[in-house]
Amino acid sequence: MLEFRTGGTNVLETRVGNVVQYLAEGVKIYCIEVESFPNHVTNMYLVLDGAATFIDVGFNGPQSQKDLARGFDIINTSFGDGVDLADVANIVITHGHGDHFGMLEYGKLKGRRVFIHPLDSWVIRDYSGTYQNWKRNMRELLFEAGCGRDLDQIFPVEQLDYHISEYDLVEVVDGQQIINGYEVYHTPGHSLGEICLRVGPLMFLGDHMLSITTPHQVPTSGWQGAGLMNYLHSLRKVAASGVDLGLAAHENAIYPVSARAREIEHFHMRRLEEIRDLCRFAMTLYQVTDEYYRGHPELIQASSLDDLPVDDVLLALEEIKAHLEYLVDEGRLCVTGVDSGVPRYLAI
Numbered sequence: 611m612l613e614f615r616t617g618g619t620n621v622l623e624t625r626v627g628n629v630v631q632y633l634a635e636g637v638k639i640y641c642i643e644v645e646s647f648p649n650h651v652t653n654m655y656l657v658l659d660g661a662a663t664f665i666d667v668g669f670n671g672p673q674s675q676k677d678l679a680r681g682f683d684i685i686n687t688s689f690g691d692g693v694d695l696a697d698v699a700n701i702v703i704t705h706g707h708g709d710h711f712g713m714l715e716y717g718k719l720k721g722r723r724v725f726i727h728p729l730d731s732w733v734i735r736d737y738s739g740t741y742q743n744w745k746r747n748m749r750e751l752l753f754e755a756g757c758g759r760d761l762d763q764i765f766p767v768e769q770l771d772y773h774i775s776e777y778d779l780v781e782v783v784d785g786q787q788i789i790n791g792y793e794v795y796h797t798p799g800h801s802l803g804e805i806c807l808r809v810g811p812l813m814f815l816g817d818h819m820l821s822i823t824t825p826h827q828v829p830t831s832g833w834q835g836a837g838l839m840n841y842l843h844s845l846r847k848v849a850a851s852g853v854d855l856g857l858a859a860h861e862n863a864i865y866p867v868s869a870r871a872r873e874i875e876h877f878h879m880r881r882l883e884e885i886r887d888l889c890r891f892a893m894t895l896y897q898v899t900d901e902y903y904r905g906h907p908e909l910i911q912a913s914s915l916d917d918l919p920v921d922d923v924l925l926a927l928e929e930i931k932a933h934l935e936y937l938v939d940e941g942r943l944c945v946t947g948v949d950s951g952v953p954r955y956l957a958i
């Protein structure tokens with residue numbers, strides 16, 4: 611058992627199997643770990659304070675359904691809380707990525723009230739349309755990077771079996787209070803409509819902050835309103851909230867939140883300097899990305915970008931492009947060769 615001091619109160623953490631209980635004044639929270647994909651776990655949080663609310667649901671698959679059922683068994687038998695999946699009335703989706711909303715297609719979750727920011731709700735409103743947009747963006751990114759790879763065997767799925775009419779969709783904005791006074795913090799960066807949610811003395815962080823990984827960055831060119839500049843702004847906003855204990859959608863609890871925020875910001879500042887150094891000579895996006903990861907073999911599972919599956923290449927290109935954009939905005943890099951369709955980045 612662990613104890614945290616946050617927002618002037620104590621929170622007790624107790625783990626049994628794939629469930630972690632957080633006990634605070636007036637609110638009980640269960641984190642149920644479900645496997646969304648092989649080696650990728652989503653923390654599904656169940657908040658009990660008179661209302662029963664999920665914060666994020668995993669990707670829908672046989673293993674995540676099994677993990678969820680096992681979690682409820684543990685909540686009932688080991689923790690003695692008589693709660694059933696059918697009691698959950700609300701689902702808050704922190705952002706529109708599949709490992710956070712995919713389980714909306716699970717029959718046992720249909721019909722609930724679903725809260726999401728309008729900048730990410732289009733993913734739920736029109737999944738196939740969003741998928742086509744995403745694919746177009748990714749094709750453009752590969753082209754402008756100058757890497758000659760095609761979108762073969764990409765990871766996301768084209769169809770999800772749910773219909774928006776099966777849910778009561780509620781769009782939420784920054785500063786809004788929902789359910790039992792939970793406060794919405796709009797934190798664009800990792801996605802346009804990412805939200806964090808303050809519940810009593812805790813902050814639900816979605817993918818905005820993670821305890822080990824630095825959350826993936828996307829460039830504003832594909833996702834206007836996202837980008838590293840906005841992300842760092844959101845990071846400072848959550849750090850300034852005064853909440854010390856953060857519960858993220860993957861990995862472990864974050865404590866204290868402000869220290870982890872500083873660590874993540876420092877990481878990006880260092881990455882920006884390294885990338886600027888690489889641009890002593892004019893480089894394409896693909897060349898900068900390849901050089902950067904060759905210098906950081908601990909960060910990729912291959913010796914060069916050429917050996918990675920295309921969906922991993924896309925993630926790497928997005929991450930590095932978000933940093934290049936930041937340096938261009940700061941006037942520390944210039945862009946040449948735009949006419950050719952494959953821009954090059956050069957340090958000023």
Ligand SMILES: [Zn+2]
Pocket residue numbers: 707709710817859860
């Ligand atoms: Zn995620």
